[in-house]
Amino acid sequence: MVNIPTKLKDVNFYVDGRDWMGKGEIKLPDISHKSQEVSPMGIAGTLSLPNVGDIEPLKGEVKLLTVWKDSLAVCLNPKQAVMLDVRGVVQVMNPQTGLMEDKPVVVKMRAYFAKTGIGNWKPGEGDQPTLEYSAVYMKITVDGQDVFEYDPIAYKLIVNGQDLLADTRAALGK
Numbered sequence: 001m002v003n004i005p006t007k008l009k010d011v012n013f014y015v016d017g018r019d020w021m022g023k024g025e026i027k028l029p030d031i032s033h034k035s036q037e038v039s040p041m042g043i044a045g046t047l048s049l050p051n052v053g054d055i056e057p058l059k060g061e062v063k064l065l066t067v068w069k070d071s072l073a074v075c076l077n078p079k080q081a082v083m084l085d086v087r088g089v090v091q092v093m094n095p096q097t098g099l100m101e102d103k104p105v106v107v108k109m110r111a112y113f114a115k116t117g118i119g120n121w122k123p124g125e126g127d128q129p130t131l132e133y134s135a136v137y138m139k140i141t142v143d144g145q146d147v148f149e150y151d152p153i154a155y156k157l158i159v160n161g162q163d164l165l166a167d168t169r170a171a172l173g174k
Contacts, residue, residue, distance in 0.1 A: 029058035058135035
């Protein structure tokens with residue numbers, strides 16, 4: 001039997017190996033494969049087929065509770081990519097034992113911050129600065145197993161241990 005995920009129990013994120021001083025929330029990028037519509041002779045209709053390895057830009061955002069100097073110092077430098085390390089704990093229920101277990105989920109990204117909104121300032125309320133980023137590398141590990149790794153610069157797309165671009169790299173002499 002398979003464990004039943006019940007909820008994301010908690011999450012923390014780090015920037016360049018340091019504890020993220022401005023606590024808040026993070027929206028992770030959507031993984032959207034570009035596709036192409038083809039209508040070859042001999043079929044009834046049009047197919048939308050993925051361009052393997054061609055993924056839309058990985059964009060997301062961080063919402064902070066308030067303005068914090070350490071986070072702004074990192075995010076306002078458009079020249080330097082940062083490593084984002086997002087660590088979550090997913091609570092799962094083991095249906096055989098009834099035991100609730102915690103399983104780690106880790107998302108690592110190399111990203112540039114593209115836009116820094118300082119927020120709306122109103123005394124007594126959180127200003128919630130919003131920091132938009134664009135990742136140039138992303139890796140997802142669930143319960144110790146690498147599930148997804150995308151590195152367009154190195155020409156790699158690895159899903160569940162299978163390198164989907166190995167043949168393409170070899171054909172291109174990379």
